[in-house]
Amino acid sequence: MEINRSLIAVLLLALAGSDCTGKHNRVAVQNEEQESAPRVASVVRMNDTKASAQLVSGFYPVENGSWRWTAGRFSALLRTPPGAAQSGATLTLAFTVPEIVVKKLGSVTLRASINGTALKPETYTAPGAYEFTADVPASLLTGDSVKVDFALDRSLPPDVDKRELGIIATSVGLTGK
DSSP, X not given: OHHHHHHHHHHHHHHHHHHHHHHHHHHHHHHHHHHHSOOOOSEEETTOGGGGGGOOEEEOOOBTTTBEEEEEEEEEEEEOOTTHHHHOEEEEEEEEEOHHHHHHHSOEEEEEEETTEEOOOEEEOSOEXXXXXXXXXXXXXXXXXXXXXXXXXXXXXXXXXXXXXXXEEEEEEEEEO
């Protein structure tokens, strides 16, 4: 009987000690993860690996260390600039319409929306580098960040490349007014 009580006491102490240690380690890991979580940026350059998590969908991997092809639909998460909830902001997408896109499709129209609210569309009929800009009303910028959805009216279907190709993006961002 004496041995069983001692054995039970040792087991209870061991279990209590391991339980206490486990809880502290989990809290420490959670705190470390929270501290190391990257902050959402207002402007994302396509070659910024730290901000690539903000490219929510429709962006392909970085090419030539500076740009990314998009699909026909693509989305980015952007931080709301300071003061934008009062005065609005400007959405900017720097991109290139490749010659192959114009040759095969004729033109492409780019649309952007935030929270289902459409911003002004723009049509591109010639190859080249462009900057799409749209005014964003303050009413759409009340949170810490917003998801911006882009859509092209046409894109190149998968072929030898196996990807649907739209435009070549170099940066996307929101700047306060």
